[in-house]
Amino acid sequence: MTAGEPVVPPRSDRRAAPPTYWRVPFEWAGGRRVRREADLPFVGWEEATGFPELTQLVGSVLASSVDASDMAAVEALGPEGAAKRILSPPTGFSHRAEWWQLLLYGGAAVGFVLPVTFDGCARDGLDEATIYHMGVAPPDRGRGLGRLLLRKATEILVDHGIWRIHCDTAAANAPMLHLFESEGWARLPPEEHPVNR
Numbered sequence: 761m762t763a764g765e766p767v768v769p770p771r772s773d774r775r776a777a778p779p780t781y782w783r784v785p786f787e788w789a790g791g792r793r794v795r796r797e798a799d800l801p802f803v804g805w806e807e808a809t810g811f812p813e814l815t816q817l818v819g820s821v822l823a824s825s826v827d828a829s830d831m832a833a834v835e836a837l838g839p840e841g842a843a844k845r846i847l848s849p850p851t852g853f854s855h856r857a858e859w860w861q862l863l864l865y866g867g868a869a870v871g872f873v874l875p876v877t878f879d880g881c882a883r884d885g886l887d888e889a890t891i892y893h894m895g896v897a898p899p900d901r902g903r904g905l906g907r908l909l910l911r912k913a914t915e916i917l918v919d920h921g922i923w924r925i926h927c928d929t930a931a932a933n934a935p936m937l938h939l940f941e942s943e944g945w946a947r948l949p950p951e952e953h954p955v956n957r
């Protein structure tokens with residue numbers, strides 16, 4: 761190639777690059793104490809598995825998410841299809857039924873949290889874990905309920921026994937970044953991820 765010649769591949773070699781977006785990982789190191797404060801008034805908890813409107817609730821959260829993968833999944837599968845997929849994690853993740861919790865506010869289910877462990881990642885008998893997804897129904901955001909969901913999952917996983925909880929969230933998700941940071945999670949360098957449909 762002659763110096764200065766443009767480095768543009770012939771049209772036939774050009775492929776559209778898959779879309780990507782930035783995610784920010786956060787870590788909760790095992791052995792850290794969890795803040796255990798009383799819930800807000802009107803807040804209750806119930807096991808999520810088997811709750812009749814769970815799919816609908818998860819669908820409404822995904823349909824209003826700023827996460828590019830959530831948006832792509834809703835576009836491809838519809839809110840209910842995307843919710844069903846979230847509620848059936850693939851091989852490699854495990855959880856006990858009682859870990860998946862619904863948050864009730866004034867008796868209505870308005871939030872969910874899905875803590876899981878990674879298979880095959882234990883160290884010294886302690887699991888590595890993550891929060892597979894969590895969310896609050898759009899009309900009930902901004903009341904402190906997301907913070908309660910994050911604390912609930914942390915408590916459940918710490919009580920189970922973990923060497924760390926490793927989560928991430930879209931760089932565009934300002935409330936979630938704020939929740940992780942203000943709850944004392946360690947922020948790690950951002951990573952570029954493909955958009956999953």
Ligand SMILES: CC(C)(COP(=O)(O)OP(=O)(O)OC[C@H]1O[C@@H](n2cnc3c(N)ncnc32)[C@H](O)[C@@H]1OP(=O)(O)O)[C@@H](O)C(=O)NCCC(=O)NCCS
Nearest residue numbers: 825894895896901902903904905906907929934935936938
């Ligand atoms: C992220 C989500 C769970 C937060 O739920 P929520 O009930 O609104 O959360 P809370 O009210 O407990 O806390 C939100 C915090 O973010 C802050 N916040 C809101 N908008 C913000 C912004 N643009 N920049 C920075 N902080 C912001 C609020 O002030 C509040 O902090 P504070 O308690 O210190 O005042 C909710 O927006 C949601 O369900 N989103 C869609 C699903 C999702 O993104 N899930 C997380 C996947 S990792």
